Amino acid sequence: MGADNSTASADATTGDDALLAVDEVVKAFGGLVAVDGASFDVERESITGLIGPNGAGKSTLFNCITGVHGPESGSVRLNGDEIQGLSPTEVARCGVGRTFQTPKTFRGMTVRENLAFAATNQTGERALGPLLQSGTVRSEEHEVQTRVDETLEFLELDHLADDYGSALSGGQRKLLELGRVLMMDPEIILLDEPVAGVNPSLTDDLLRRLEELNDHGRTILFIEHDMDIVMQHCDRVVVMHNGTTLASGAPDIVQNDERVVEAYLGGYA
Amino acid sequence: MGLDTFLQAVVSGLIEGSVIAVGAVGLTLSYGVTRFINFAYGEFLTYGAYLTVFLAGGLFGVSLPLPAAAVVATVVVGALGVAVSRTFFEPISDRGALPLLITSIGVSFILRNLLQGWVGVDARQLPIPLLRRQDYFGLFRLTHLELGVIAASVVTMLTIHLLLQRTMLGKRMRATSGNRSLAKTAGIDTTSVIRQTWFLSAAAGALAGVLYAVLFSPFRPGVGFEYLIVIFAATLLGGIGRPYGAMLGAFCIGLAMNFGSTYLSANYTRAYAFLILVGVLLLKPEGIRGGEF
Amino acid sequence: MALLTGWAAFVVGVATIACIYGLLTLGLNVHYGYTGLLNFGHVAFFAAGAYAAAILTMPPPSTVTNASYTVGFNLPMPWGFPVSLAAATLVGGALAALIGATSIRLGTHYLAIATFALAGVFSDVLVNEAWLTNGSFGMNSVPKPGQAALGPDRWQLAYLAFSLLSLLAVYLLVERVLDAPFGRLLKGVRESEDAAKMLGKNTTLVKLKSFVIGGMIAGFAGGVYAHYIGSVVTAQFVPQVTFTVWAAMLLGGAASNTGAVVGAVLVMTFEESTRFITTVYDWMQATLPDALSGLLPAIFGPLPNNPSFIPSMRFVIVGLLFVLVVRYRAEGLLGDPAEIEALGEEEGSE
16 A cells, blocks of 8 residues: 555655545635645545544535536546546546545435435436336336345444434444445545444444445545544545645654644644 | 616616515515515415406495505405415414415315415406506606605504504514513514404505506406515515515615616516515525515 | 214314325425525416416306406316316416526525515416406306316315325326436436536536426416316415425425425314314313403413414414424425535535
């Protein structure tokens, strides 16, 4: 993995194997600059942690990557193709899956429906599909339900399959949202504080699932506050502070970077 | 059609704008603290107008002079607003905006049809004499009543301005409007603030109804519900929940309606109000989209 | 010719109207129940369909008294009938596409206002463009297909059968389409647009499709209505229609197609029955023994004696229905409580 030989650096090192490349992204709201020239890479098949104090601009940066906000300047590339300025729908279709800090569960739908919704390219989603191509729709739906079952099993949510989203606990909602993203089968998964507010046993569970996914070749970028988690589970760490990326690299190297210690980690000591 | 027509359209627009402004401010005030769009608001206009007719026409035994009748009607409808809130809206206030909005439709049906069942659908009008328009500076013509409407509207808006900026109630209203749970934590009795706001909102609606009735008699029980579109347009144009925006929006809508009527076709007065609104929504959707206030 | 009399005529009439409102409610249910779109202008699609049918089938203006309309395509019956209904469906859908294209991106409350207002503007158009619609005088010679051959009574029954079949067909179609992934797509958009977007769904397009489908169903209902009543007048297409349909949907249970039909039947039966209140009153007064003859006037005497009293009270009840269903049984008669509870909630923090 490229993570092993990378060095802590304020500049993005454009690795050969960068799946997602964020370059000098700037986003301002009115006079307030929330993201001020953030740059980093996410390497293919890595788990990358995005850390930084509250207000560092992490979630805003996520929003810039996923098309919620169009950045003022800078670029976001996926597999070398620019995706900044695309709509959230288009970004998702390019292969970027994303969860929210507060899960946006479909509360009036069952867990099963939540997951099945996320499957892509469903013929049955066209209004006339169920009427004109009922055979295709049925066989596709069968496939979708099989994948739903697999996802339920993987996340150990099978016992909740027919419960409504509104009946789930906060932690279960986070799992479900991860499941929805998996159903999309994206190239990269962006998770906004996946374990915040999740009880400790479920947290370990969830982190194990993430590593397992990574072992199967998934690329993951997640925002996290807890240093221990980041250090333990990430191949690479990106540190944000005041809207910029301060440093990036392997956890132990970043951990010892002076600027990082000063700006962020110092606060924890 | 020269300068004269143009000026007269401006004047008519400003007159109608003053009526709309009173109505829009009332609607927007209640949205500020209740966070739902009250489709029953039009009935406050209707009740204001009818109550004034009855009070001035001696239905309750005494014939009050018109201004006194208007004041009494405004206060009574204000109280009605509080009663409506306590009966229909407070019991479901923790259920989110959608149930409140849908309930307000039901409330508008109840109020409008109770009145109509009682008084019938015949048109009514205020006991006001036909006045000749007087010439001002050789530029435009106005009746005394129209001047009165503008004056009443200006006074109302000044009052609301002072109330919001200079009184404790205004402060509490603004705090509740900004963040209700925070206001509650800060020790503000938000229930009482909400009720007081309902009073103000309904009273403003009633006054708008009276002013409307002064200008555009005769009217029927559907008057407020039909005028709702115009008030919505002004309210949204100014940014819902923002009293000063509503005032500004009202004059824009008033002018648009009267210019449209003068220069295009008098058949589509409401449509002009609405086309402006749709235009704004399309061109600047972020500015006034749902959930932002 | 023996006209259907008494209860039979009443039942047939109510059943036909209930079918038409059942269609309207199914359409609205696609909008609100499935997609969460607050459509407060449903009557416009209904009117668009009715007028489309009328304009296509009305005889030429020269043969009609008080005609100010200039086009009447005079499609011959019976083959003109399906064409007319197809056109009504398309025009309803087209109007929905037009309104949807301008407003569908708006947040829920704004959409409510926009649809409410656009329906108002549309009704202004119907009143004012007399060259097309004959203005507020209305188009009063819309053919009733088959009436000449069947005679009034049998035609009433035949048209009821046709309306029932139409309702059944649309019900089955809607169930089929919404039971498929398409229905799941609509519901997801209803639950959280942000999440749906992040999962790669084009939510604007989804909402527009939903809007058009519901509009088409309402347009179709308008066509069925026009040929049933035989006349299309602007005064029939008031906001009350929209909200009566809303009451039916809420009562039956949002997001339940069966509920939509049941709600429509109940609300229309109630509304139509109130016509008979005075008859029942007179009958009771005549039946009561003399000693009690003062009873009814004593109870009901203080009520205002004007002709709009009972029609008004009908809508007071409709209004109460809104209030009571929302407060005490948000899922209506046949809705799913868990689903409707979530429908009322605001979307979580951004």
